[in-house]
Amino acid sequence: MSIPLRVLILEDRPADAELMLHELRRAEFDPTWHCAGSEAEYLARLSPELDVILADYRLPQFDALRALRHLQERKLNIPFIIVTGTLGDELAAECVKQGAVDYVLKDRLARLGLAVKRALEEKRLREREELVRQERLDLLIQLSQQMGALVEASLKLITERSLERAMQNVTEVARTVLCARYVALGVFREDGAGLRHFFTAGMDDATKAAIGPPPTGKGILGIPIKEGRPLRIRDLSSHPRAGGFPPHHPPMRSFLGVPILVRGKAYGNLYATEKQGAEEFSEADEQVALMLAAQAGIVIENADLFERLQQLAQELEERVEERTRALRAAQAELVEKERLAMMGQLAGGMAHELRNPLGVIKNSVYYLKMVLPEQEKTRKHLQILEREVGTADRIVTNLLDFARDKPPVRVPSDLSALVREILERTPVSENVDVVAHLAADLLPVSVDPLQVAQVLGNLVMNAAQAMPEGGTLTVEAAPAEGGVLVTVSDTGVGIPPENLGKIFQPLFTTKAKGIGLGLAVAKRFAEANGGTITVESTPGRGSRFVVRFGRSRKEE
Amino acid sequence: MSSPSVLVVDDDEGTVETLTDILTAKQYRVEIARSGEEAISLARTTPFDAVLMDIVMPGVNGVEALRSIKAVDPETNVIMMTAYTRHELVEQARKAKAVAILPKPLDMDRLLALLARTVRKNGGSKGKPR
Numbered sequence: 001m002s003i004p005l006r007v008l009i010l011e012d013r014p015a016d017a018e019l020m021l022h023e024l025r026r027a028e029f030d031p032t033w034h035c036a037g038s039e040a041e042y043l044a045r046l047s048p049e050l051d052v053i054l055a056d057y058r059l060p061q062f063d064a065l066r067a068l069r070h071l072q073e074r075k076l077n078i079p080f081i082i083v084t085g086t087l088g089d090e091l092a093a094e095c096v097k098q099g100a101v102d103y104v105l106k107d108r109l110a111r112l113g114l115a116v117k118r119a120l121e122e123k124r125l126r127e128r129e130e131l132v133r134q135e136r137l138d139l140l141i142q143l144s145q146q147m148g149a150l151v152e153a154s155l156k157l158i159t160e161r162s163l164e165r166a167m168q169n170v171t172e173v174a175r176t177v178l179c180a181r182y183v184a185l186g187v188f189r190e191d192g193a194g195l196r197h198f199f200t201a202g203m204d205d206a207t208k209a210a211i212g213p214p215p216t217g218k219g220i221l222g223i224p225i226k227e228g229r230p231l232r233i234r235d236l237s238s239h240p241r242a243g244g245f246p247p248h249h250p251p252m253r254s255f256l257g258v259p260i261l262v263r264g265k266a267y268g269n270l271y272a273t274e275k276q277g278a279e280e281f282s283e284a285d286e287q288v289a290l291m292l293a294a295q296a297g298i299v300i301e302n303a304d305l306f307e308r309l310q311q312l313a314q315e316l317e318e319r320v321e322e323r324t325r326a327l328r329a330a331q332a333e334l335v336e337k338e339r340l341a342m343m344g345q346l347a348g349g350m351a352h353e354l355r356n357p358l359g360v361i362k363n364s365v366y367y368l369k370m371v372l373p374e375q376e377k378t379r380k381h382l383q384i385l386e387r388e389v390g391t392a393d394r395i396v397t398n399l400l401d402f403a404r405d406k407p408p409v410r411v412p413s414d415l416s417a418l419v420r421e422i423l424e425r426t427p428v429s430e431n432v433d434v435v436a437h438l439a440a441d442l443l444p445v446s447v448d449p450l451q452v453a454q455v456l457g458n459l460v461m462n463a464a465q466a467m468p469e470g471g472t473l474t475v476e477a478a479p480a481e482g483g484v485l486v487t488v489s490d491t492g493v494g495i496p497p498e499n500l501g502k503i504f505q506p507l508f509t510t511k512a513k514g515i516g517l518g519l520a521v522a523k524r525f526a527e528a529n530g531g532t533i534t535v536e537s538t539p540g541r542g543s544r545f546v547v548r549f550g551r552s553r554k555e556e
Numbered sequence: 557m558s559s560p561s562v563l564v565v566d567d568d569e570g571t572v573e574t575l576t577d578i579l580t581a582k583q584y585r586v587e588i589a590r591s592g593e594e595a596i597s598l599a600r601t602t603p604f605d606a607v608l609m610d611i612v613m614p615g616v617n618g619v620e621a622l623r624s625i626k627a628v629d630p631e632t633n634v635i636m637m638t639a640y641t642r643h644e645l646v647e648q649a650r651k652a653k654a655v656a657i658l659p660k661p662l663d664m665d666r667l668l669a670l671l672a673r674t675v676r677k678n679g680g681s682k683g684k685p686r
Contacts, residue, residue: 358661
């Protein structure tokens with residue numbers, strides 16, 4: 001079978017041209033040919049369609065070297081073979097240098113067929129090489145574009161403060177660079193239980209909504225994480241582990257998934273599906289995806305570190321603030337303590353100094369009661385004197401007790417007896433009826449009798465003073481679960497609800513006179529002796545104070 | 557039988573005066589000392605049915621005086637009084653075997669009852685009129 005061959009013969013002697021054609025036919029070529037005898041004819045016939053040019057070296061006003069130059073100027077890649085009578089070595093070398101592929105001497109024209117075959121073969125090889133080179137160049141260009149995008153993405157990532165925006169950027173960049181239809185990026189929660197962020201690119205909101213909640217990493221998406229390596233799949237639909245995609249996910253074939261790792265710690269995963277313009281993702285894509293994932297990982301790690309840092313800074317600030325507050329409070333407390341200590345000393349000294357004159361007045365009253373004749377007015381005034389001395393003494397004692405914080409000396413005590421003694425020692429106005437219900441068989445409670453006497457005495461005096469128009473003061477001592485209840489009730493003015501919470505505060509008073517220590521001391525001593533004190537009151541009807549003490553430890 | 561004798565010891569003039577009048581009215585023979593030192597020297601020369609003494613006094617305090625008096629006659633009945641219910645001397649007085657420690661202002665009924673019991677236990681008059 002003969003091979004078609006389009007030939008341009010540059011030859012001024014038709015007989016020689018005929019000989020060449022003969023040789024070509026002998027070499028099983030089927031030549032279609034033109035013969036040019038001048039430069040003008042040659043130029044007119046030059047065309048990319050030509051398979052080969054056979055040229056005599058020397059022509060009238062023209063030669064093969066010039067013909068070669070024309071070829072090169074037109075960038076025509078056509079094998080050029082010189083067929084000549086004589087050609088010195090130097091000239092032959094010059095011709096080859098200028099682009100001739102071969103030369104055949106006319107007296108050895110039998111070689112022509114082989115020379116043409118070889119020239120065609122070489123051209124084919126060259127063209128294939130050129131194709132390969134072009135492909136490589138294209139790939140390089142594509143890679144450099146990817147690199148450019150990566151660098152741009154990196155810059156964006158470095159300057160982006162918000163983790164969410166940075167990750168959305170990575171996702172978008174990955175989609176562009178990897179030529180993927182869809183890209184998704186998941187960031188794990190710090191405890192590893194599920195995702196804290198999920199980003200997608202190439203998906204509109206409606207599609208996202210149709211897919212539903214972000215993936216859990218149980219199916220194929222989990223593989224890059226579990227195995228810590230990229231996963232590249234040509235066709236998901238035929239992959240045995242392709243489960244895990246929700247039913248409404250758009251159809252996908254090619255898949256590329258990489259873990260987001262920083263120093264071996266998995267921060268999330270990045271995966272792309274549906275490679276555009278190719279059947280599957282390439283190894284280069286995989287490398288690019290890994291680089292993007294590494295970048296993303298560092299950004300996530302940095303964001304986490306930044307957050308930790310901020311948290312620590314905040315904690316530190318709070319601690320400093322707290323310590324400062326505590327220090328200030330301690331200092332204020334110290335100052336207050338010193339002040340109170342001084343006040344206490346002053347109050348204590350004053351109280352003791354007052355007790356002596358009070359005692360003398362009391363003694364004098366006693367003497368006068370003894371020696372003065374029974375006379376109503378005199379007796380009444382002496383009683384007033386006695387009562388007021390008692391009140392003054394109680395105030396002085398409260399001041400003393402409040403000023404110094406003495407621990408109780410607790411001994412088993414009979415509260416009924418204590419109450420009786422207090423009622424005897426605390427004279428009240430004549431218009432106040434005193435009713436006492438004191439259980440006879442009370443179990444002893446472990447209290448400091450002096451302090452509890454002060455508690456109950458203060459309550460009794462308070463009750464008496466709450467009834468300026470007279471009334472009934474009831475004192476009860478009764479057993480209660482695990483101890484003893486002492487109740488002091490009056491039928492006096494009562495306490496407004498808004499004051500109920502304040503009456504035990506030191507220096508709180510609603511009375512025109514009094515310094516507001518009685519109930520504060522009562523509460524302090526009740527609690528110091530393991531007891532509680534509560535109050536209920538109805539304005540206009542009276543108040544009821546309940547003191548509860550625990551049973552003596554010896555009796556338990 | 558002569559009336560029982562009581563030594564009243566206090567640096568406070570008002571207390572001394574009022575106690576003297578009340579006790580005298582109650583048929584006691586009252587001697588007065590205005591300091592611990594004075595009380596000690598009186599008790600050394602004269603036995604009393606009872607001593608009624610303040611605890612906190614300048615100079616020799618009530619507890620020191622109580623110890624000295626007890627050293628002379630361990631049987632002497634001493635009732636202490638004080639405006640300082642929580643003073644450390646109060647505890648010492650208790651340990652030094654005071655009959656009772658009464659807070660000031662005094663509960664006079666209680667004091668008189670205690671005094672009567674004390675001198676009765678003593679079997680009447682001990683001291684002699686000077």
